[in-house]
Amino acid sequence: METPAKKNHRVSLDDKKRETFLERLKELVRGRPLQQAADEWNVPKSTINNYFYRGSNPRTDVIERIAAKENVSAGWLIGDEENKKERNQKEILTTLPQQTSQAKQVACPCDVGAQVLLALWETLEPTEKARLNKLLLRKGAEFLTLLLDEDNLNLLQSVGDQRRGALMMMQLDPIRIREILPELRANADVAKPVHQSTVSEHKKDLA
Incomplete structure (x- = not known):
């Protein structure tokens, strides 16, 4: 049986293992403020x-606590093992409430898809998150500008045969x-927007 003294002794790390320990500790912190990870x-x-x-050696209980929270082996964390325990989707979802507690409060607890996306987001580096944010904002702006065009709104609101006809065209x-356009223009019912009132409302909202 382990005594409290043995349980809390400091692990002696040589320079190589200390460097490995710090690298792996940074990997586990990644994507979170240090205070959040510590909490x-x-x-x-x-x-931390x-x-x-200061190059302090970690205590055994601290190593085991961090390893358990992050679902990795204590041996991997201090450099005794090369292969980190692989975390499958089920394990990610199990540890997600600890890693993204604030974000999960926004998402539906039963929404597995949202939880997976949040878990993937946490694996990104800060620079990757910034680039992805910029890309999503740009693509979102491009889509919104399409809604300013009345013809685009008509196409988006078309249903049934109208939508199929537009796709075939x-x-x-x-x-x-x-060859077909003159006949279509001659037909007032086809040329007149079916959802004109709805389109006008959208244009007012976007103005």
């Missing part, structure tokens, strides 16, 4: 700072389309 691990932030900036040869 979730139930380890004082000052203790001592590891990073896109596949026709330009010459054939020019």
Whole structure:
């Protein structure tokens, strides 16, 4: 049986293992403020700072606590093992409430898809998150500008045969389309937007 003294003894790390320990500790912190990680691990932030900036050796109980929270082996964390325990989707969902407690409050607890997306988001580096945010904002802006065009709104609101007809027209040869257009223009019912009132409301909202 382990005594409290043995349980809390400091692990002696050589320079190589200490470097490995710090690299793997950074990997586990990644995507979170250090204070948040410390709170979730139930380890004082000052203790983690001592590891990073003073070269302090970690205690056994702290190593085991962090490893258990992050679902990795204690041996991997201190450099005794090369292969980190692989976390499958089920394990990610199990540890997700600890890693993304604030974000999960927004998402539906039963929405597995949202939880997986949040778990994937937490694996990104800060620079990757910034680039992805920029891309999503740009693509969102591009889509919104499409809604300013009345013809685009009509196409988006078309249903049934109208939608199928529009899709078929896109596949026709330009010459054939020019042959059909005069007949379509001559038909007032086809030329008149079916959802004109709805389109006008959308344009007012976007103005």
